[in-house]
Amino acid sequence: DGGITQSPKYLFRKEGQNVTLSCEQNLNHDAMYWYRQDPGQGLRLIYYSQIVNDFQKGDIAEGYSVSREKKESFPLTVTSAQKNPTAFYLCASVNLRSDSLNTEAFFGQGTRLTVV
Amino acid sequence: GENVEQHPSTLSVQEGDSAVIKCTYSDSASNYFPWYKQELGKRPQLIIDIRSNVGEKKDQRIAVTLNKTAKHFSLHITETQPEDSAVYFCAASITGTASKLTFGTGTRLQVML
Numbered sequence: 001d002g003g004i005t006q007s008p009k010y011l012f013r014k015e016g017q018n019v020t021l022s023c024e025q026n027l028n029h030d031a032m033y034w035y036r037q038d039p040g041q042g043l044r045l046i047y048y049s050q051i052v053n054d055f056q057k058g059d060i061a062e063g064y065s066v067s068r069e070k071k072e073s074f075p076l077t078v079t080s081a082q083k084n085p086t087a088f089y090l091c092a093s094v095n096l097r098s099d100s101l102n103t104e105a106f107f108g109q110g111t112r113l114t115v116v
Numbered sequence: 117g118e119n120v121e122q123h124p125s126t127l128s129v130q131e132g133d134s135a136v137i138k139c140t141y142s143d144s145a146s147n148y149f150p151w152y153k154q155e156l157g158k159r160p161q162l163i164i165d166i167r168s169n170v171g172e173k174k175d176q177r178i179a180v181t182l183n184k185t186a187k188h189f190s191l192h193i194t195e196t197q198p199e200d201s202a203v204y205f206c207a208a209s210i211t212g213t214a215s216k217l218t219f220g221t222g223t224r225l226q227v228m229l
Contacts, residue, residue, distance in 0.1 A: 033217065040125065042205060042221035043160070058216060059117070090159065094217070104150060104162040105217055 003027040006091050006108035012116050013078070013085065021076045021111045023091035030096040032074035033105070036060060037088040046089075049074055050096065078113065086115050118143040120208050122220025130228055135193045137223045139206035142187065146208040149182060149189050154203045154222075163204075164191070167211070196227045 004025040013019045023032065031050050035043040045058030049068040063082025068074055074093075078085045089112075092105040119142040129135050141149075150165035166173045166180045166189065173180050177196075182189040193200055206220040 035219075040221065042122070043219040045216050045218070048216065092217075104165065105152075105160075107159040107161070109159050 004091065004093050004106050004108045006089075006111050008111060009109065011111055011113045013113060015115055016080045018077055018079050019113065021078070021089055021091075021113070023074045023076065023108055024072055025074075025093045025106070026072060027093055027095065027106060028071070029093035029106070030071070031094040032068070033092045033094070034058070034064070034066065034074070034076045035090045035092065037090055037110075043090065046076065085113055088112050118146055118208055118216065118218040120206060120218050120220040122206050122223060124223060125221065126224045126226070128226045128228060129196050131196060131198060133196055135196055135200070135225055135227075137191045137204055137206070137225070138188065139190070139208075139220050140186075140188050141208040141218075143208070143210070144184075144187065145210050148209050148211045149180070150207050150217075151180060151191050152205045152207065152219075154205065156202070160205060193225075196225075198227050198229060201225055201227045 007022045033048040034046040044060050046064050047066040049055035055066050055068050065077045088110050090110045091108040094105050122139045147168035151163050152160040153163045154160040164175050164178050164180050166182050177194045179192045203222045203224050205222050207217050209217045
């Protein structure tokens with residue numbers, strides 16, 4: 001089923017707490033991405049990574065952190081510094097082919113985070 | 117960086133009619149333009165894409181056109197069916213890098229019976 005798995009599906013967080021969202025892929029893809037989806041705002045990029053131990057900030061990185069210790073895994077931590085963390089979070093991966101043509105992005109099923 | 121604008125935000129059509137969604141991009145270096153469909157409660161999935169060396173691409177009832185000069189690309193769905201109801205996203209990126217795949221804000225298409 002696409003080979004990219006996010007967990008948990010639903011997550012509740014108290015204000016002031018850090019939480020970590022999991023993203024694992026078995027597609028042997030090089031690049032991985034985290035997007036935030038809010039109603040009417042499309043998919044906004046938080047962080048992305050091309051290779052292990054390297055990642056770059058996206059358009060809305062403040063209040064988030066990531067790591068890429070393994071090619072298969074790209075966890076996202078939502079810190080207490082994120083002012084409005086309630087949203088739907090999507091992880092995606094892309095195979096960076098040797099012919100330098102992007103292929104499609106495969107998405108996980110998403111994690112819905114709610115601050116209570 | 118790249119900025120992608122998408123219109124309209126919502127679109128209602130009668131079953132059998134055509135639907136057109138339009139996007140513009142800002143970075144002239146962008147050369148890859150995919151379209152994703154997200155059904156309610158599901159993940160986005162690629163439905164068609166186009167590269168900058170092509171002006172039009174068609175796949176059954178779906179077609180995409182690209183005007184590089186105007187930095188404009190469009191999705192055309194003909195003979196719409198109820199199962200076409202979903203949110204559609206356009207995107208733009210530069211191939212060969214793990215560049216930011218920048219998405220538009222989405223269009224909610226509703227096909228009415």
